[in-house]
Amino acid sequence: MQILYLTLALFLLLNISVGMYRIIRGPSTADRMLAAQLFGSTAVAILLLLTLATGNSALRDVALLLALLAAVTAVAFVQRAWPNRETDDDDE
């Protein structure tokens, strides 16, 4: 089971790495924020898997905290930093 937990954690980390493309690429600021948000929930899953793999229950508290706080940055973005004129070049 240890092997499964670590494999899945590695897989999710790979998922995050691939998702970075969207932060780099954009095109809109919302897309970047969205991708960063994905990192948050995937990191929660990785932390829970590592909790199982290492047996250190303190990691569960880290996951809980991340779940609570992942929203704060997104809220800061929506409330403050989102430019009013967004370049609408959403074509792929």
Added chain:
Amino acid sequence: MTMSDYLSATLLITGAIFFLAGTLGLLRFPDVYTRLHALTKADNVGLGLTIAGVAVQAESWAVVGKLLLIWVLVLLAGASVAHLIARGAQHRGIHLWKR
């Protein structure tokens, strides 16, 4: 491996597949709304399945409660943030993708 190990492994692997689906959606979908849709839903289900898989292995009910709390919080935050971003995008005149 016991019965609960198999159950847990199945749930965890299914969860990881949902995460993969979310990431694929993030990369391949054409506009911010569809990406939002793919990501928020797939990831929340993926995390829910992962949490279910972890909860099967939990040593006490208190731990199950904490895991459930984590999921509820992520659902709450994810849904709210998705709404805020979608509304903001619409407000700023980002167009919906049309074929």
Added chain:
Amino acid sequence: MSSAFLYTLVGLGLFALGLYALIVHAHLLRKILAINVMGSGVFLVLVALAKRTGEVRPDPVPHAMVITGIVVAISATALALILMLKLTAKTGHARLPDDQRESR
């Protein structure tokens, strides 16, 4: 190579990247980000070196230092950011005024 040394090297790399960015960028917000990356590198080196205890739990003294370091780093960052805003309000640019480079 043990994971402690792997993370030590990553920490060194982060420190070097941050230092480079601190030198070449003129924009103050970038400089602040660079200092934060450098700080993360230093923290990583400290904690990675604390893990050289073998099988027993790592040395907690660097851990405690890094915990306070993270909190102090954000307060210093906040002060730096406000200073930058003040400077921008005065001069209109988020750059140090004695920056002589023509091209930037």
Added chain:
Amino acid sequence: METITLLAWAFDSLLGLGLLWLAWQSLASPDLFKAIVLFFAFGLLMALAWVRLEAPDIALAEVAIGAGLTSALLLAVLAKLRATEINDDTTEPLENVEQTFRSFQWFPTVILLLVVAGLSYTVLSLPPYATGLSAEINTNIENSGVRNPATAVLLNFRAYDTLLEMLVLLIALLGVWSLNGAVLQSKTAPGLVLDTLSRLLAPMLILVAAYLLWVGAHASGGAFQAGSILGAAGVLLLLAGWRLRPALTALPLRLMLVAGPAAFIAMAVFTMMIEGQLLEYPKQYAGILILFLEIAATLSIGTTLVALFLGGRPSNNFPSNDFPSKDEEHK
């Protein structure tokens, strides 16, 4: 067993490469917003790195600060910066930033190579096994009043460090206040969803802060983590449009800010008189005295972080507005 080592090694390598790559991209990015989002992602990966290095205490602090506060602060400042910066031709052209960063500049590169070479040599010549102070801590931890070694170091063995750290936080805030101005106001009205979210999350954050403060005595957690979470709760409320009642921003706010340092100094004087040593607690009361200090420190750290996010002295700059004021969360 072999597979597990291999997997762990692959995880660590991928994480390390991801960290370096994110830092590189963040520092080279021509778009400041992108740089900040990448820095946020960098913070998340740092939290995973702390977990891999068996430092859950630091992971908690990193998540609370990196995910909650730093990027929120950076984003708020960026918005303010865009409003004040003059966008004429002399401003740094966007395309040049990446070019500057990527193009070869011999002077910084040489310095950098020297620094890296020196540091790598030093680090790699260190002995592969070193126990540091863990042995001393293990023998003395029974007398410290807590069972979490990190908390024991912070609040007992090296409590004078923590005392000075509290003063550093206070001085940073005084610096921000002395600059006088630039309060980072909310741009848009919060709306129903954000309002509800803040109402649900803020009490949860306060509860988790209290939990970590309590649990810090024997497991991961403690005053700095709890204080950072309180700070994040306050920032969330500020972003959602909540404001302190003006009556509370004058004296009560300042009392909150100095509670931590004051408690530490009072404790230092007290222990000097009782035990003859700075911050050396009487053994049978160590646990309760540490808890008292931690509560004061948590409240002060949380309040200071929120005040830093505000970026200006609230009593001078706050017009009364329509949002109902809510005070508990800022304490």
